[in-house]
Amino acid sequence: EAGVAQSPRYKIIEKRQSVAFWCNPISGHATLYWYQQILGQGPKLLIQFQNNGVVDDSQLPKDRFSAERLKGVDSTLKIQPAKLEDSAVYLCASSYQSTGELFFGEGSRLTVL
Amino acid sequence: AQKVTQAQTEISVVEKEDVTLDCVYETRDTTYYLFWYKQPPSGELVFLIRRNSFDEQNEISGRYSWNFQKSTSSFNFTITASQVVDSAVYFCALDSGGYQKVTFGTGTKLQVIP
Secondary structure (H helix, E strand, C coil): CCCCEEECCEEEECCCCCEEEEEECCCCCCEEEEEEECCCCCCEEEEEEECCEEEECCCCCCCCEEEECHHHCCEEEEECCCCHHHCEEEEEEEECCCCCCCEECCCEEEEEC | CCEEECCCCEEEEECCCCEEECCEEECCCCCEEEEEEEECCCCCCEEEEEEECCCCCCEEECCEEEEEEHHHCEEEEEECCCCHHHCEEEEEEEEECCCCCEEECCCEEEEEEC
């Protein structure tokens, strides 16, 4: 079974530029999450999708972050404009509804200069 | 509100020693789920265990064991006879209410010295 796929693995941008991350969850997983993990901290939930609907985006900085999950499969997380404090690893995870276990991708490491 | 506290930031042990990672959680829900995840240097978080709030039985899986105590709101993780491959950051997490909204602790970095 293929795991959660994320791209790009690494991205370096200047502040005020934009960036987009892509995630393809495990086939059949209805729930998709984007987490932000700043160095030395635990993952922080940004947004949770159930199929193509948003379940929770209370911690998403909506003035600069946006995310979509068209057709209830893969998802894109965008940051525009980026700030220095957005430097982090962006983790995508998916889960099969009844188990609650999260399956994580390898993450996309963003450095904002 | 839900919260997970992992007071131990870093732990170093010598190979073959036993080590316990502490986790304390806060929730007002009576139904919740607790997790442990391992994050090796490669970065990908790996699921280790999930427990629900109605099952306080301790669990053992090989060298790993978990002690869940509702009375102290703790879900501690013990590695017996630690190995170098156990070196990683370990996260405790809480899904309060069973809505699959998972809150992570700050993690404990475990270094096993050969």
